[in-house]
Structures are given as structure tokens and as C-alpha cells.
Amino acid sequence: MRFIGRKQELKQLTEAWKKEDALILITGRPRFGKTSLIKEFVKDKNHLYFEVGPQSDRLNRVAFERVFKSHFGIQAPSSEMSAMEWLELFRLYSEKTEDGGKILVIDNFDQLYFENKSFLKIFKKAWQKYFKTNGVTVIAAAREASWNRILQSEHSAKKIWTDQIHLSAMSFTEMMSEYPHHDFNQLMIVYAITGGVPGYWHFFNHCVNIKQIKKSILQNILNPYGKLFAEVANLLETEVWRPNAYHAILSSITMGQKTLEQIKDTTGYKKADVKKMLTHLEELGYIEAASFLQAKKRLQKANKQYQIAQPFIDFWYTFVFPEYGLLKDDPQYYKRHTLSGMIPYIQKWFNKILIEMLQKASMKKKIGLEIDEVGAYTENDQWIPILALDHTNHKMFIADCVYDTNAYAKSDFEKFKEKSSTLEFLNKKYGTYECVYGVFSVYPFEKDLLDYALETPNLFLFNGLTLYSLK
Numbered sequence: 001m002r003f004i005g006r007k008q009e010l011k012q013l014t015e016a017w018k019k020e021d022a023l024i025l026i027t028g029r030p031r032f033g034k035t036s037l038i039k040e041f042v043k044d045k046n047h048l049y050f051e052v053g054p055q056s057d058r059l060n061r062v063a064f065e066r067v068f069k070s071h072f073g074i075q076a077p078s079s080e081m082s083a084m085e086w087l088e089l090f091r092l093y094s095e096k097t098e099d100g101g102k103i104l105v106i107d108n109f110d111q112l113y114f115e116n117k118s119f120l121k122i123f124k125k126a127w128q129k130y131f132k133t134n135g136v137t138v139i140a141a142a143r144e145a146s147w148n149r150i151l152q153s154e155h156s157a158k159k160i161w162t163d164q165i166h167l168s169a170m171s172f173t174e175m176m177s178e179y180p181h182h183d184f185n186q187l188m189i190v191y192a193i194t195g196g197v198p199g200y201w202h203f204f205n206h207c208v209n210i211k212q213i214k215k216s217i218l219q220n221i222l223n224p225y226g227k228l229f230a231e232v233a234n235l236l237e238t239e240v241w242r243p244n245a246y247h248a249i250l251s252s253i254t255m256g257q258k259t260l261e262q263i264k265d266t267t268g269y270k271k272a273d274v275k276k277m278l279t280h281l282e283e284l285g286y287i288e289a290a291s292f293l294q295a296k297k298r299l300q301k302a303n304k305q306y307q308i309a310q311p312f313i314d315f316w317y318t319f320v321f322p323e324y325g326l327l328k329d330d331p332q333y334y335k336r337h338t339l340s341g342m343i344p345y346i347q348k349w350f351n352k353i354l355i356e357m358l359q360k361a362s363m364k365k366k367i368g369l370e371i372d373e374v375g376a377y378t379e380n381d382q383w384i385p386i387l388a389l390d391h392t393n394h395k396m397f398i399a400d401c402v403y404d405t406n407a408y409a410k411s412d413f414e415k416f417k418e419k420s421s422t423l424e425f426l427n428k429k430y431g432t433y434e435c436v437y438g439v440f441s442v443y444p445f446e447k448d449l450l451d452y453a454l455e456t457p458n459l460f461l462f463n464g465l466t467l468y469s470l471k
Contacts, residue, residue: 016163028167031199052108094130109140169196184464192349195311399438409446
């Protein structure tokens with residue numbers, strides 16, 4: 001399995017490692033690539049890799065002794081009747097001479113604390129007394145949710161590290177750079193399913209057309225024996241105390257219930273409980289506040305709207321959760337799944353991907369806009385997929401986004417332009433701004449619109465990564 005992305009994080013890790021004393025913590029959600037990043041970094045360096053197992057503190061001490069003695073070619077004890085203490089184990093490893101420096105990797109570091117509440121104090125003492133003095137670089141990896149729970153009890157745990165690297169979801173543009181020879185539409189569909197999580201991309205690496213993407217969805221996500229079928233359910237089991245309640249919250253958001261009041265009414269839970277769960281889900285990165293521009297001032301706190309933050313979670317609650325029981329009880333049911341609703345689902349993420357790409361293009365000065373604000377725009381029940389404001393150059397970019405198998409024609413653009421001209425607040429507030437129009441589509445444009453764009457200023461047509469315009 002090839003290593004994907006994380007170039008910036010590799011650079012951070014290298015810079016941290018070059019210090020005389022480096023105690024590095026890497027956090028992130030499952031499948032975000034913590035282990036892959038570490039293994040890529042240490043592959044050509046002298047290192048000892050230890051993965052904490054789902055077992056007692058004592059058994060992990062026995063396992064560590066075996067790993068480090070095997071590393072040095074020392075005969076490990078055959079019996080598990082006696083187990084050395086962590087401090088002694090760390091001393092023995094640190095004081096053992098090796099050429100080329102030493103790196104100790106402890107994966108699933110957070111689990112050691114849950115089995116032994118004194119472990120952090122022991123580890124800190126080992127760092128100051130043995131690791132640091134013997135030039136040992138220590139890299140620890142921890143699940144984000146688990147580590148946050150530890151910090152609530154152990155406030156000083158955040159201060160012991162010389163460097164901390166947090167892995168977040170990767171962007172669509174980063175994904176494109178990893179798959180330069182893939183079709184834009186195919187990558188966009190895969191991203192709408194997997195999001196910026198490298199651990200999910202691998203399930204679609206072999207796909208070269210839409211048919212294979214659908215087959216991979218059926219086999220890996222909808223198949224009750226697929227590796228990703230129970231992925232979100234398993235995540236919630238380990239990250240929250242009342243998984244069924246959180247399922248209800250996330251499912252209601254997917255169904256279109258966006259506000260606190262709507263979610264409360266749909267789930268039947270008390271408002272205070274819903275509010276706590278929404279806050280927790282935001283902290284975990286499952287949901288986020290909906291971001292869009294509108295005629296009125298920013299929504300009041302009571303009317304805050306929520307949306308699913310990660311595509312895979314959104315996909316799972318859209319296509320798996322509603323039929324979870326049927327899919328689980330009938331192993332053949334997934335083969336009959338039609339994935340109805342796939343096009344509007346992809347359209348939603350298509351819009352978000354385009355906003356991201358527009359921001360990147362603006363930063364690199366590729367589109368003649370210095371974007372200050374960007375998002376979907378609503379006014380009097382009218383919806384514009386993308387509105388971008390350039391206050392420096394007094395420009396307003398209004399764009400339609402279409403994920404449809406029908407070619408977009410000049411008549412479609414004229415209807416969209418007419419709709420945008422009826423937005424009274426927008427046109428009054430930014431009436432002096434130069435208006436630039438755009439249309440984003442993954443499918444080809446009709447010839448009449450292409451010809452019109454090539455002779456009309458301030459109109460940009462984006463077909464995937466191809467741009468058609470007069471300029």
C-alpha cells in the first residue's frame with residue numbers, strides 16, 4: 001500500500017527530528033494516516049516500533065520487552081509470569097548503544113494511559129531521565145478523541161512534548177496531486193464518498209471508471225461483510241457514551257434537520273441534551289456550522305445551522321444507516337441497492353469542492369480575484385451555489401454549479417443570470433462591484449454557450465479543470 005500525501009506533515013516531522021531532543025506527539029482520527037506517516041518517516045532510519053495492543057498494562061509491558069529484545073537480538077523470556085516495570089524497560093532500551101541514532105515509536109500511545117493512570121508520570125520521568133539524556137527521539141501516536149479525553153484529566157500532558165502534529169482531513173486539491181492521471185469527475189465522486197481520509201482512498205485506488213467505483217461502494221461499504229460497512233458505527237462506539245443517541249442526531253442532520261430546534265423535534269431528546277451532543281460532535285469533527293452568505297446579518301446563535309463535516313460520514317448516514325438492518329440481515333440485499341439519490345448527494349459535495357478550489361486558485365492569483373468572502377448565497381428562498389466577494393478590487397463572482405448528465409446551454413445560463421439579477425439586497429449592497437459570472441460543470445457545455453463565453457467578457461466556464469473564457 002503506497003504512502004499518500006502528507007508532504008507538509010513529513011516536513012514537520014523531519015524538522016522536529018533534527019532537534020537534539022525530540023519528543024513528538026501525532027494525533028488524528030482513525031484512518032487519517034498516523035501510522036502510515038510514521039512508517040514512511042522511519043523506513044530508512046534506525047527505529048523500534050511498538051504498537052500498544054488492546055490488552056492490560058502488564059501484557060503490554062511483556063510485549064514491549066519482547067519487541068525491544070528482539071530488536072537487539074536478545075533472547076526474550078519464554079514465560080509471562082514476571083513483567084518488568086515501564087521505567088526499567090525504558091532505561092534498558094535507552095542505554096543500549098546503537099549506531100545511527102535511535103527512534104522509539106509508540107503507536108496507540110493513548111491506550112497505555114487508560115490501562116494505567118500513572119503511565120504519563122512514568123513516561124515523563126523516562127523522557128527526562130533516560131530518553132533525552134541518551135539522545136532517543138520518541139514519536140507517539142494517539143487517537144484524537146482519546147487524547148482529548150486524557151487532556152481533560154491530565155492538563156499537564158499537553159506540555160511534555162517538544163512538538164505536536166495534528167492530522168486533519170486532506171483537501172481535494174491534495175487528492176488531485178496524488179492522482180494526476182485520473183479523470184476529474186471520477187476523483188470528485190470518490191472524494192464525495194471518502195473525503196480527505198487516505199485510509200478510505202485505498203479502497204478506490206483500482207477504480208478507472210464509474211462502474212468500478214459503484215462496485216467498490218457495494219463491496220466495501222454496503223456489503224455487511226465489507227471492511228467499511230460498520231465503520232461509522234464502530235467509530236461512535238469508541239468515541240461517545242450514547243452511540244444510539246448520536247446516531248439519531250447525525251441521521252436527522254443528514255435528512256435535512258439543520259437547527260437545534262429541528263433536531264430536537266425530530267429526535268425527541270431534551271434540548272439541553274441535544275445541545276451537548278451537537279457540541280461534542282463538533283469537537284470530534286463529525287459536524288460543523290453551515291457556512292453560507294446571506295442577505296441578513298449572521299444568524300443568531302439560536303438559529304445556528306449544522307451540517308455533516310466529512311463526506312464519508314455523510315455518505316454512511318445517507319446510504320447505509322437508513323437500511324442498516326436490512327443490509328445486515330440479508331447478505332445479498334446490498335447487491336440490489338440502486339444508490340438512488342447519488343446525483344443530488346454528489347452535487348452537494350461538488351459545490352463544496354469547487355469553493356475549496358476557487359479559494360486555492362485565488363490564493364495563487366490564477367483567476368483575477370482576491371477572494372475575501374465565499375460560500376453559497378441565500379436571499380428570499382433564492383439560492384446561488386457560489387458567491388465570492390473581492391473587496392479589494394470591487395468584484396463580485398456569481399457562479400452556477402451543475403452536476404448533471406445534460407449539457408449546460410446558453411439558455412440555462414441566461415435563466416441563472418436573470419435569477420441573480422433579482423437578488424435585491426445583493427445588488428443594492430454591491431451594485432458598484434464589477435460582476436463576473438461562472439458556470440462549473442463536470443459534463444460538456446452546449447456549443448452555443450461555449451461560443452458565447454469565448455466572445456463575452458467576465459464569463460468563465462469550468463468543465464472539470466478546463467477553463468473557457470474570453471480572457
